[in-house]
Amino acid sequence: MNKQSISKLNLFLMGLENRFTENENIFEEISINFSSGLKTFKGIGTYNNNSIDFNYNGKTNTLNIKDLNILISKEAERFDGLKIIYKERGSNILIEASNQKVTMKNLEVKEVIKEETTNSHNKTSTLLNRDYYIKVGKADNLLKEIGIMSKDGKVKNDKVRKYNQIDHYVELLESVLHQLPQDEVINILDCGCGKSYLTFVLNYYLTEVKKRKCHFIGLDISEDVIHSSEKMAQNLGYRNMDFKAIDIKNYFPDKKIHVVISLHACDTATDMALALGIRVNSDLIIAVPCCHRELLSQYCYEPFKGILKYGLLKARMADVLTDGMRSMLLESYGYDVSVVEYISPLETPKNLMIRAIKTKDENEALRKDYLSLIKELNANPSLYNFLNNW
Template sequence: MNKSSVDKLSFFFMGLENRFSENRDVFESIEIQFKAGLKTFKGIGILNEAETISYNFNGATRLLPFSKVLEDVLKEASNYEELQLSYKERGTKLIISATKKGVTMNTEELKFETKEDQKDTSTLLNRDYLIKAKDAGKLLKAIGIMSKDGKIRNDKIRKYNQIDHYVELLEKNFESMKKQGTLYIVDVGCGKSYLSFVLNYYLTEVKRMKCHFIGIDISPQVIESSRQIQKELGYRNMEFHAMDVKDFKDERKIDVVLSLHACDTATDMALAFGVYKEADFIVAVPCCHKEMLKTYSYKPFEGIMKHGILKARLADTLTDGLRGLMLEEHGYDVSIVEYISPLETPKNLMIRAYRKDSPNEASKENADQLISEFGIYPAFRYFLDQYTYGLSDGMDDLL
């Protein structure tokens, strides 16, 4: 390869080094192929746990910084007629080709090959999926929705439809949050973090947004399960902590707080955490509601609430309604929508709260009036008071 092409290659490598520095979390590998006559010489570099590149070329493996790998490739280039370098990130591949005629660069999306007959699965909905099986196969296999042979499992089709609809409901909110820096997302009571893995895939590989997920759950077992899936997928932009969210201390700006199917007042703890951290976007899918059922009363409704099932349903509605009002009180624009069909589960509401600049005094007055008339002290308000004015041992009684 002549000096002119090597000089141009050096210019391209400067941009590649900057890209690696900015996108290290989504880097997968760098593959090199040199040609001299009919002979081909290959090399590959993979990021290891020590955050250096394990680079193998000509039978020798060395641990090098990424910049040194590029220096090595550039030094070798003059000894060969052609070079093809593939720089792989999650969901995309950048290809640099160099010959004596010049240097070119192209980008292509990485696809996951599925079975041809996948489209004939009659129980899949007739919809344009955001989490497409043909692209997201590695993810769908890791979370158990796709079988090893690349087909959506029949017993997981409903789950597949649910997670895709979940992303659909949040897509516009995340689209409005595109920015230069990294989006920090905390999943409170994350469990096995399936929906965080799905959102991670969608934001990173489809929307090309920089994001970092923090999963928090009190159970060490489910945290370990999440870490195993993370390792299998190679999602370095995630971290998991086995702890109570009230003990989570972090100076990073939290942009998004998720809470999915957190039981009873655990949802309120997540909402309070989000408000206290001034998260731009809070999403909660509540699970069971027990707190208000045990404490509220309202004389005009005595004739209705003597029926236990009606008292429970009213408590559910009041709990989520008050959560919405108190989020508005603290400056959030709130929508409460049906997450999935009530035929799937009666616990099917999603609370979405997008932060605005100013609190809503009318919502505060409305919430205060309801709290007074029903004789309750909502866990959401209690937890937020504790975050604001200091934690106390009494907080544990509501968890």
Template sequence: MNKQTCDKIKFMLWGLISRIKENRDFIKSINFKFKSGLKVYEGEYEAEESILNFNGRNVKLEVDEVPDFIAGEALNYESLEFILEERGRATILNADNKNVKTRQVDRVDEEMSDHVTSTSKILKREYYVKVGEANELLKEIGILTKDGKIKNDMIRKYNQIDHFVELIDSMIDEISDVDTINILDCACGKSYLTFVLNYYIKEKKKKNCYFIGIDRSKNVIDASRKMARNLGYRNMEFIEGDLNEYKPDRRIDIVISLHACDIATDMALGQAVRVNARAIMCVPCCHRELLSQYRFDELQPILKHGILRARFADLLTDGIRSLLLETQGYRVSVVEYISPLETPKNILIRAVKVADKNHKAIEEYKRLKETLNINPYLERYMNI
């Protein structure tokens, strides 16, 4: 290629280099190949190690030096194809003496197959995280077998996770004005949900994201770290620790919590309030705290039945949680997460920050607290 073409290559590669710097955590591979006649000469650049491999030799090369190297080598060949593959997309630069151009293509796993159609028929819904497209992820978290089929005992889990993605989708759009969406998963457990959201936000929504998972169990944290390494998800960290002691070192945009037991849910909601999270998605688990506290004499003829008293306590607990979030300026909605036929723990609390304080909600909460003789754990995180 002539010098004019090589100068254009260098200029356009500078644009890609800035993208590599900004999105280093999401880079999957950087490959290139030159052609002369029928011969092809391939190379790759390892951004993490700053090593460029070409023609059988490894060269230590900082990312800023790559454009000069490629443009210099291009003088010796007839054409160039340079491919920057990120999670969810690839940018391809093609060059010869006639033209130098770039294009972007969505990255879809080559494992797309009849499983997409058959799965849709079996599970009777349009999935946000689809078998075929997300096979690498779904295999890693145990939803799929090695040959890409959904495990029978994981259909329910797949449904639950995907429905959570459906419910959070519009919330992601509401806060998409930030360069990177930072998400904290409280009492993350095995982190299935976090991995799926990581995939969906980056590879389907094309939005940069960063995830922090925290849990007291060393075993689940170690397992989550291993899965992140296997998937190449470098935009994640997992912390073994106590939610009440944790202080994030970055802005938190969304706090999520799925089936954190009893007051662990309150700890997650309290953490969200403490870091002034812009949005919250929480699916509570068991409810024990208010069952032994609340008193409602007017309903005693009904609540004398233990099962009714327990169920009323469940509703009361999530209702109080929602009201306390409203006191802190959140717009709250409570929806059915999944069918109660699958699990009675099917309530999802969804909240978006819209104001500093809601004084009407504060007064409503104080009256209810006195009427019901309750002292909710969550209140300790609130300035009311």
């Protein structure tokens, strides 16, 4: 290739170098095809701990991105042209160079639409009954890793409901995620992460669909589930995730936390996560509470004595009071709170999602109302105790 083309190629390679430095965690692969007449010579580069393992001419060398670009530029002098495909999670860049011209453009990651059906009670329902956020085709690797999709690329019949649930989860968060800072890496903390399926889904959506820079931290007291999550992240190539086997009460972040998530944390574990979110001044707190045992054994309210003698009604009232008082206390700390249905109540009565967005200063008057309410109910909520005794 002539000097003019190589000079322009070097400018594009500098752009790739800057991109790798900024987006290292989502880099996947770089492939280079050098051409001379009808002959082509291919090199493939894959990520290796801040560097790239580049296989070319039968040898694999570990190079930093700058040295790789020097190699590409020197090799280009020997050939008539080249084609580079630089792959990141959710986006590909194509550079083509010859003696006549040098061009660079973004390549769309193709979406493959697959219409699958599932039979239940002799009725057929089609997967394509909604515009999915987590799309079959683009998200196949993720869906296979979390067990929604079979190895041959079909959504499993017994996982259709789960697939719809995780997609609806993303839909509910979509309306609030845009309120997060646009020019920062979004740090997301998953409290009691378990196997982190929904966090992996959110990672995919933010990184590969919304093109947002993000970093995930999963906390769980079980070392086994942490090892399982680490393995899944490794399989998917999700390097923007860390997992820690630790009690939530013992975790102190070393960076700004933008989002705190708690999904199906049992009883007061939800309160622990909410308290952590408030303590670190998280911009957004998302909680899907599970069982509610604490308040049921505590509260009483004389005007409702004739109603609360029925055990089922007292339990349901305890659920409402627990999440209502959680929301009330969040509001007193300056959060704008909404309580929405996460999934259909036909699937589980524990179907609420609490979404809290930090929008204003603390509200002392509301805090006093909260304190009056717990006194009137003879309640001693863990969320209040965690916030004041942590």
